[in-house]
Amino acid sequence: MSSQATVVGSWRAAWLRVEGHWMWYRRYWTSNLYSTGLQPLFFLAAMGLGFGSQVQPGAATGGLSYLHYVAPTLLCSGAVMNAVSESSYPVLSGFKWQKDYVAVTATPITPGQVFGGQLLWTAMRLALAASVYAVMAAVFGGWLNAGVILVVLVGVGTGLACATPVMALAASTYDEGERFASVFRFVVMPMTLFSGTFFPIEQIPAPLRPLAWISPLWHGNELARGATLGTLDALPALGHLAYLAAVFTAGTLLARHWFHKRLVV
DSSP states (O other): OOHHHHHHHHHHHHHHHHHHHHHHHHHHHHHHHIIIIIHHHHHHIIIIIIGGGGSOOOTTTTTSOHHHHHHHHHHHHHHHHHHHHHHSHHHHHHHTTSOHHHHHTTTTOOHHHHHHHHHHHHHHHHHHHHHHHHHHHHHTTOOSSTTHHHHHHHHHHHHHHHHHHHHHHHHTOOSSOTHHHHHIIIIIHHHHHSSSSSSOGGGSOGGGHHHHHTOHHHHHHHHHHHHHHSOOOHHHHHHHHHHHHHHHHHHHHHHHHHHHHHHOO
């Protein structure tokens, strides 16, 4: 079989896994609507319209309203939360509880294709949630221009950069997944609060700023805010993209390794 045919077959197998996820999701999508689409929107209403109405445009917000300042970053932070949620317990379940990964790899589908299908499905879930948020935020007047399209892409990319390391963690977890609570408590929540989502990181004490710089969410926030507000130059944008790509690639390699190790007997 030629290498091109092999690649086509691999992608087809991965999309079969996506189809399997869709068959489940179309029956239970309403139960996921709040966490994936409406929760970030409620956050926007509370922070951008409620609390934000008390924040006067100034240097910290680039002279813009607080609603316009936080709308793109709330999309990114929502994408990160959704990505980590989709890549933690559901992935562990595929190995440990439902064991659908084990069942699938009893067929000619390989562990790498199972991982590829999970990654594609996560990207589709993130794109759907980000698009719903973007449309609804437009109703509140959250966008200044068509840069929102780039914001959606940045949100999906930022989410995937966080998803692959968590997939690797889930694939290497053999207990009941207690570590995921620590991930949400000590990684995701601080990352959301101190990565420039609600205020510039310049307001963080200088010794703590490197913690924000290594956060994928900070890089995503900078890209998203720059895309819709027009405040990002080409060179910083390339740096943020390179960092997200590096985290995504490292997570992908680790996840593929653990999927293979866990599913190949």
